[in-house]
Amino acid sequence: MTVTTSRRARLSLLHIAPSLVGLLAATVAWSSIGADGRYVLINLTIHNPGSVDIYKTFQTNDENLKRFNLTAEEMSNGNVHLNSHDEVDEIEVKGKKIPLHLDLKMELEGLTYSYLTIDNKTWSVRVGDFNNITLDDFEDDPNLVPENVTLDWSLIPAYNPNPANISLKSGVMEASIHLDNNTLLFQYLEGGVKVGKWVPILPYTGLHLRVINPHTRQLTFSKYYSTDYFMDKEFLENLQNLKNGRIAIVASFYDVTGHFESPVRDAIEEFGxxxxxxLKFRDLWAWVWQAGGATLAEGLVTNREGVETLPPPLYLSLQMPAVNATERFCKDWPTGGTWEKRKHFCDTYDGxxxxxxxxxxxxxxxxxxxxxxxxxxxxxxxxxxxxPQYLYRLLRQLLLQPGVNKTQIFVSIDGFHEEPVKLVEIFELKYLxxxxxxxxxxxxxxxxRFxxxxxxxxxxxDKFIVLEEDLxxxxxFYSGANWGVLGAVAPxxxxxxxxxxxxxxxxxxxGTGLVRRGRELIIPEISRTVHAGLTGAHVNGFLIKRRFSNKPVTTDPNTRVNITGLRKELYEREILALVNKAELLNITDPYNYAFPRTPGKVYAVFIKMTxxxxxxxxxxxxxxxxxxDVSQSLGTER
Known part of the structure; x- marks a missing residue:
């Protein structure tokens, strides 16, 4: 059988079938084979929590079946589950619970999982190989040795007072930004663009943003925003988080209007x-703005005929305004310690x-x-x-959580990137x-793994929460996790x-059975986190809109989770009451079904899984x- 374990990979379970065994009569309910009896085969499907089912075949005497008024077929269709010791204690058949002992540890340890590799080969591992592993077994693993780095916290010297020239080009085929003789952006599309009623979205269509510290003339922020869902919101958020006085330079490429919504347009208009x-389809836009101040220069070339025409390029040039050297650093900040590091960081980076x-x-x-x-x-x-901007957003929220202890936060950074490393240093957190x-x-x-x-x-x-930075x-959140450890045992x-x-x-x-080994995954009905990153290995704006944009998450600072209602008797009582008053929905075409939204009413959808x-x-x-975005109760029947 195959079970999907990745967005691109498959997991195949190679089941090492047990040999045909004799009578397993370890309990008093099953007698040994009599002289007049005959052998019958029992084929059991044993349900294994958190993993795949196990298939077990054994022989017994038909006299044993007659004692319980059962046939071999009825016995084979019985309900059998593994206990926490990888054993079977009983079988349930026709409402009867019959003692039956099967020890399946050896068969379970013989199970082999095979995974597809990136070069279409397979990598296999036996369940038995996962036993008796300790941290000491990996003491000399070279992949667990962290990188050593040296950080430079010195300030960049101020630039000479001579004026600097900024030039931009925004076009259907090309976008560029230059500061004097330095190229900050050069985006070029080779070949032509087919003009017609249906024009495909080109690679890298959208906006480019470059931000300059006018005191040092160094690039402090660089980002591309594709023409995708929520790109406009992230663009606005980055503009709002720029340090006052920075020079923000914007150039469009091909088209920027795909998902540039009105609230964002209104906010950017307020900036000047x-x-x-x-902006309309395939209009060309170039804009230079001083954060916290006014527009320095702006240009617009309209595309008069819509999809039928390609407008000529837009060129824009200006001189960077003079700056007051006394405004480079915050005058009222404390001196010494991490404040000196923050001073360097905020002079070097933006957002x-x-x-x-x-x-x-x-x-x-x-x-x-x-x-x-x-x-x-x-x-x-x-x-x-x-x-790093995602990381700061998460750290800021995390440190405002009631009860969070900075000494119990550990940051693992994949590869040496100076900006996030220096950010973590400012927060005085442990990191590798x-x-x-x-x-x-x-x-x-x-x-x-590292x-x-x-x-x-x-x-x-002995317990910890794993977070990625785009949440x-x-x-x-943290108080809820604290409630959740009630009675928990760290595996x-x-x-x-x-x-x-x-x-x-x-x-x-x-989440595979190989790792879980019967442990449960607890998923809250309403998550205490929400995914909020547009860039990543597996996400884009369309996926964010479809999967995450409607997820409810509270922003009320006074919210405190209380999971006392999850005690077994209280929870089951509430669920039963909801099911009893629920109106059953009959859905034949879910994609064209008008889900009801009557306040106070409860609806249920049952899906039979055989x-x-x-x-x-x-x-x-x-x-x-x-x-x-339908908020309803879903039930499953199995």
Whole structure:
């Protein structure tokens, strides 16, 4: 059988079939074979929580079946489950629970999982190979040795006062930005563009942003925004978080209007842009703006005939305004310690909002008191790459969470990237740098492997939360996790994660039966996090809109999670009450179904699953519900 474990890879289970065994009569319910009896075969399907089902064949005497008034077929269709010791204690047939003992440890350890590699080969591992693994087995693993780096915190000298020239070109085929003789952007499309009623979106169509520190004339921010969902919101957020006085230079390429929505246009107009409200398909736009100030220069070339024409390029040139040397640094900031590092950081990089604010800088030593119901400090592992603005957004939210202890945060950075490393230094957090292995999904998986090993060494905790930097957190995220550890036991970590050649994602790997070994994955009905990154290995604007844009997450700072209602008796009582009053929906075409939205009413969808492939129906309904933002109760029957 095959089970999907990655967006591009398949997992095949090679089931080592058990040999035909004799009578397994370890309980008093089954007698030995009598002289007058005959052998019959029993073919059992044993349900294995958190993994694939196990198929077991054995012989018994038909007299044993007659004692319980059962046929071999009825026995073979019985309901059998593994217990926590990989044993079978009983079988349920026709409502009867009959003692039956089967020890399947050897068969389970013989199971072999095979994964597809990036070069279309296979990598296999036996379940038995996962036993008795300790951290000491990886003591000499060279891939667990972090990179050593040296950071330079010296300030860049101020540039001479001579005027600098900025020149831009925005076109259908080309976009460029120059500062004197330095090329900050050069985007060129070779070949022609076919003109007709249907014009394909070209690669890299959208906006380019370059930001300059006028005191040093160094590039402090560089980003491309594709013509995709939510690109306009991220563009606006980056503009809003620029340090006052910075020179922001914008050049469009081919077309920028695909998903440039009205609220963003209104906000950019408030900054001083006249052209943003008039942009239409394939219009050309160039804009130079001083953050916190006014527009310095702007140009617009309209495309009069729509899809039928290609407008001529737009050229724009200007001189950078003179600056006051006393305005380079914040006068009222403290001196010494991490403030000197922050001074360097905010002079060198951009897009950090109140981290670099002169009037009200964000405190990196923020500590919010713990709640009365506090149980323990839980470690936090942040895995990050080179997306420092996302990382700051997450760190800022994390440090405002009630009860978060800075000493219990560990940041693992994939590869040496100076900007995120210096950001973590400013926050005085523990961190290590992973030497990158592989590319794409394998690279991410290997980084997580490194991070999981290192967090156990760095933090003084036996429980920890894993976060990626492109998340938003609800105000009760950490307190909710604290409630969730009630009665939890930290399992022995299984860190024989797959090699860098394996085309699988780490989170899918962690969810396989090979790793879970019967443990449950608990998923909250309403998540306390939401994905909020447009750049990454597996995301784009369309996916964000379809999968994440409708996810509810609270922003109320006074929200406090209370999971007392999840106690078994209370939870089952509430679920039963909801099901009893629910109106059953009969859906034949989910993509064209008008889901009701009556306030206060409860609706239910039941999906009958009789075989593994039936989970496709659940995925379709979940996909439709997510896309249409329908808030209803979903039930499954199996």
């Amino acid at each position: 842009s006249f052209a943003v409200q008039h 950090y909002g109140d981290l670099c604010s002169c009037d009200n800088p964000f405190s990196t030593n923020t500590a919010t008191p713990k709640m009365e119901t506090w149980r323990e400090d839980i470690g936090i592992l942040l895995v990050t790459g080179n997306r 740098i992973h030497r990158p292995e592989g590319a794409g999904s394998p690279r991410i998986s290997r980084h997580v 991070a999981l090993f290192k967090v156990l060494e760095v933090l003084d905790t 938003l957190l609800s105000p009760d 022995t970590p299984r860190l024989c994660l797959p090699p860098s050649s394996l085309a699988a994602d780490w989170d899918y790997w962690m 075989r593994e492939e039936d989970d496709a129906a659940l995925k379709i309904v979940a996909d439709v519900v997510t896309a249409k």
